[in-house]
Amino acid sequence: MKKVYMDYAATTPVKKEVLDEMMPYYTTHFGNPSSIHSFGRETRKAVDQARDRIAKTLGTKSDEIFFTGGGTESDNWAIKGVAYALKNKGNHIITTKVEHHAVLHTCQHLEKEGFEVTYLEVDEYGLINLEDLKKAIKDETILITIMYANNEIGTVQPIKEIGKIAKDNKIIFHSDAVQAYGSFPINVDELGLDLVSISAHKIYGPKGIGALYARRGTKIFPMIHGGAQERRRRAGTENIAGIVGFGKAAELANENIEAHNKKIITLRDQLINTLMEKIPYSKLNGHPTKRLPGNANISFEFIEGEALLLSLDMVGIAGSSGSACTSGSLDPSHVLMAIGLSHEIAHGSLRLTVGDFTTTEEVDYVIEQLPKIVDRLRQMSPLYEGVKGGNNNV
Template identity: 50%
Template sequence: MEIIYVDHAATSPLHPEVLDAMLPYFESHFGNPSSIHQIGRQARHALDQARKSIAESLRVSEQTVVFTSGGTEADNMAIIGYALEHENKGKHIITSKVEHHAVLHACQELEKRGFEVTYLPVDETGRVKLNDVQAVLRDDTILVTLMFGNNEVGTIQPIKEIGELLYKHQAVFHTDAVQACGAVNLNLAELPVDMLSISAHKINGPKGIGLLYVREEIKLRPVLYGGEQERKRRAGTENVAAIVGFAKAIHLAAQTLSERQERYHQFAQVLIDTWMREEVEFYLNGHQTKRLPHVLNVSFPGVNIESLLMNLDIVGVAASSGSACTAGSIEPSHVLVAMFDQAKERIQTAIRFSFGLGNTVEQIERVAIETAKVVKRLKQQEEFIN
């Protein structure tokens, strides 16, 4: 039985060309880039070339790219690193209720250290209102951190407008763009942000590597202590093979962006049209125009979501109920709670389909039909029990 993977927002398969690019750095070019002999210099050259390639893709200078172990470390480095280094300017931070836990838990840690954090509400589409940001902005606000595109419902925040709002304020602006990278165009030459986090494994790159873009004038307190790698900003021997793969993944994502966006919109429409034709009751969650094209979050009223996911898995469909970082949690999605408050039917019956490398129209048609079958069967069982 073919397994159809529609959980690319959790992680994505490694692109074959990315693997090919990485292999030499596990074998012949295995050197430490800090070593001065020729084996080390080979690794240093690969590291420098990868940094240059990524910087060109993002439209930034190479000096602003700091490699990390992934999106979580990048978020922590930006939030905790900036707050601790600049607490003399103020101890107020602004974020939202729908952030990834890498951001939320970093902010909660800062609260334990005496900082004050404002968690902005969102509307029913999952978007922050610009007026709400302006209303809570204070003289002692030093950092605003808001995600670019939500990993559970796909909603894109008004990043450009918020950045422009902060233009003359002391607060720096960080955005978690882990889910947005590879799904939308990230031209940092035009995007008014000071720091931005990305992770490779969401864009068909390897796990365990990410980056933080840090505008040149910004100083961060290191989260890790050790050697002088990454211009003394992130200690530890660089993961050269993964960084080379990261650069290749970003390059491939940029090359195929427009065709993938079109394909993913088509996939979402196939699901929606099929369910409507099959007379399945469902609600779409998240903003339906300002959204990441590869994420579709749907509620099926009256259906136990764990049963739905298990039954889909049995027939070869791998989807999820939200963030992979909270899998197994009995708590409802904090994103959906922020969007719908007490609307349990919306919150407790939501499933996320996310598209990516390898998916075809034929696969998505099968996903749509199998989902409709399972939803109908589970609803009939529930009605029989009641």
């Protein structure tokens, strides 16, 4: 059976060049970077090199990059770290209703501790209104945390404009850039970013390693206590192989982004346009142009997303009904609900994401299989009775 992976937004395979650089740090170069002997100095040098590589991709200095256990930890640290560090100054945080759960659940946790959180509404495409952001700011506002690009529907927020609003009001600005990193050039100064969360496994690096960019001078409380690692900001013996792999993956992902995106966008648009043409009662979710290069999120009316995913899997196609972190939940995606979809249509949504290893033949295979699957599932749906033969979109 043909196997087609179209869930690159959930995770990516480790590239060979990345794995090749990592392997010696599992065996030969295994020293603890905190040790002063030659084994430790060797791995310390590798950590420093990876930090330099990542800093270069963000247009910043290496001492502003802190390694973490992944994007979720980076989000938690950024938000809780600022909240605890500045609680005597204010207790108000601004975010959106379409953030990743790593942000939303962290904010909800802080609400239980007495912090106030404003969750901005979004429009039908998932974009915030900048005027709503300005109106939400109070004297007590200490943090704005808004994702760069949405992991489910792919919509890209106006980060530069948000950064200017934050700077004008002397508010710290954090962005969850886990999905955007490697897909867009990110210069923290040009965008007005004070804190940025990124992760290796979204850019063909290893799982279990992420980073937080923290602008020098930004007050942020440490979340993990212990040793003096990461300049006393994040304790714990470093994941050397993971860090090395992250550095290489970051370098590869940020080489000639424009040319790389051209191929990905071509495949994405072929997928979206053909499926929308072939399958009636379908709707593209997210902004039509301001979206991640590889993201295609489409709702198909009169079917259930779970049945759709299982049917796709039976013909060898891997996709998603939303964020991988919410798989198994019977509740519709909070992102799809926030952009105004009904429960029924939200439940019939499919996220297909293409990546570096996706081929035209694989896209053609999905285009061949998906319309047949949707039609078969609809034939079993009583809701579809009475509308057969139509060719309208939702």
